[in-house]
Amino acid sequence: xxxxxxxxxxxxxxxxxxxxxxxxxxxxxxxxxxxxxxxxxxxxxxxxxxxxxxxxxxxxxxxxxxxxxxxxxxxxxxxxxxxxxxxxxxxxxxxxxxxxxxxxxxxxxxxxxxxxxxxxxxxxxxxxxxxxxxxxxxxxxxxxxxxxxxxxxxxxxxxxxxxxxxxxxxxxxxxxxxxxxxxxxxxxxxxxxxxxxxxxxxxxxxxxxxxxxxxxxxxxxxxxxxxxxxxxxxxxxxxxxxxxxxxxxxxxxxxxxxxxxxxxxxxxxxxxxxxxxxxxxxxxxxxxxxxxxxxxxxxxxxxxxxxxxxxxxxxxxxxxxxxxxxxxxxxxxxxxxxxxxxxxxxxxxxxxxxxxxxxxxxxxxxxxxxxxxxxxxxxxxxxxxxx
Numbered sequence: 001x002x003x004x005x006x007x008x009x010x011x012x013x014x015x016x017x018x019x020x021x022x023x024x025x026x027x028x029x030x031x032x033x034x035x036x037x038x039x040x041x042x043x044x045x046x047x048x049x050x051x052x053x054x055x056x057x058x059x060x061x062x063x064x065x066x067x068x069x070x071x072x073x074x075x076x077x078x079x080x081x082x083x084x085x086x087x088x089x090x091x092x093x094x095x096x097x098x099x100x101x102x103x104x105x106x107x108x109x110x111x112x113x114x115x116x117x118x119x120x121x122x123x124x125x126x127x128x129x130x131x132x133x134x135x136x137x138x139x140x141x142x143x144x145x146x147x148x149x150x151x152x153x154x155x156x157x158x159x160x161x162x163x164x165x166x167x168x169x170x171x172x173x174x175x176x177x178x179x180x181x182x183x184x185x186x187x188x189x190x191x192x193x194x195x196x197x198x199x200x201x202x203x204x205x206x207x208x209x210x211x212x213x214x215x216x217x218x219x220x221x222x223x224x225x226x227x228x229x230x231x232x233x234x235x236x237x238x239x240x241x242x243x244x245x246x247x248x249x250x251x252x253x254x255x256x257x258x259x260x261x262x263x264x265x266x267x268x269x270x271x272x273x274x275x276x277x278x279x280x281x282x283x284x285x286x287x288x289x290x291x292x293x294x295x296x297x298x299x300x301x302x303x304x305x306x307x308x309x310x311x312x313x314x315x316x317x318x319x320x321x322x323x324x325x326x327x328x329x330x331x332x333x334x335x336x337x338x339x340x341x342x343x344x345x346x347x348x349x350x351x352x353x354x355x356x357x358x359x360x361x362x363x364x365x366x367x368x369x370x371x372x373x374x375x376x377x378x379x380x381x382x383x384x385x386x387x
Contacts, residue, residue: 020362054091078120141169148223155230159188197286206239254329
C-alpha cells in the first residue's frame with residue numbers, strides 16, 4: 001500500500017482511500033505535505049491538524065466550484081464539488097467523536113455532496129427510507145432502465161458519501177443496475193444527525209430497505225441484492241440470512257467474527273481503522289462503558305448465521321488485510337453451505353487489493369464485485385424466465 005505517512009497506518013489508509021475514490025495526487029500532496037511531521041506523533045494526536053489541512057483544500061475547491069457554477073460550467077462545478085466532498089469526508093472520518101467541529105463538518109459534507117449531484121449527476125437523488133418511526137438517509141443512483149438494484153451498506157466508520165465516491169453506483173448503472181447507498185444505524189448521517197446506533201440484528205435494516213424499494217416502479221423486486229464493506233461484511237450476510245426477499249449478498253471484506261477482533265484490539269493486536277478508536281466504537285454502538293460494549297460485541301459474529309444464507313454469496317478479502325484476519329473469509333465460505341452459488345475471492349499483493357476491503361487497489365476490487373453482481377442478476381433473470 002502507498003504509505004504517504006511512514007508508520008501511520010490509519011492516516012495512510014485515509015490517503016489511499018481518497019486517491020482511489022477520485023482524489024487527485026497533486027491536491028492530496030499539497031494538503032498533506034505540511035502535516036507530514038505531525039503524523040509521526042501517532043494516529044490520534046494530529047487529527048485536528050489533518051482536518052484543518054484538508055478543510056483548507058476543500059475551501060479552495062469549493063470556491064472554484066462556485067465560480068464555475070456561476071459561469072454556467074456545471075460539469076466542471078460538479079467535479080470540483082465531488083472532490084471537495086471526498087476530501088472533507090475523509091478528514092471528518094478521522095476525527096474524535098467528541099471533536100467540537102465534527103457535526104458542522106459533516107453537515108458541510110452533505111451540502112457539498114448535494115451540490116455535486118445538482119451540477120454533475122442528475123441520476124443520483126437523496127431518499128429517505130422509513131425505519132422504526134424515523135428514516136435511514138440514502139442516495140439512489142438510477143440505472144438507465146428499470147431493473148435490478150444493489151443495496152450498499154457502510155462499515156464502522158464510512159458513510160454513504162464514501163460509497164458514492166468509490167464509483168460503485170456509476171459502475172453498476174453502466175451494467176444496468178441501480179444502487180441504494182444507505183447510512184445504516186451506527187454510520188454516517190443516521191448516527192451523526194439521527195442518533196441511530198448499531199445493533200446485532202441487521203435484518204431489520206434490510207427489511208426497511210427492501211420495503212422501500214418495492215414501492216418504486218423502476219426496481220425489479222425479484223432482483224434486489226445487498227453488499228456491505230468492512231463491518232458491512234458482517235451486517236450484510238447477517239441480514240441476508242434472515243431477510244429472504246434478497247436475491248444475492250456480498251461480503252466486501254469477510255467480517256465473520258468482529259467481536260473477537262475487538263478482544264484482540266484490546267490486547268493491541270492488528271491495526272485499527274480510525275484514530276480515537278475506543279471512543280469511536282462506543283459511539284457507533286451506543287455504549288458508555290467499554291467492558292459492556294465488549295460483552296455485547298461478543299455477539300457480533302456469523303457462526304450459526306451464514307448457514308442460513310440461501311442465495312448467491314460472494315466473499316471478497318485481501319490476503320494482507322491488517323484489520324480482519326484472512327481466516328474469517330474461509331470461515332464464512334466454509335459455513336455458507338446452503339448458498340446455491342458461493343464464491344470466495346482472495347486478492348493478493350501481486351495483483352493488488354490485498355489491504356482492507358482492497359483499498360490499495362480499490363477500483364480493481366470494485367469492478368470485480370460489480371461484474372459478479374451483474375452476472376448473478378443476469379443468471380437470476382434467466383432462471384426466472386425459463387420457469
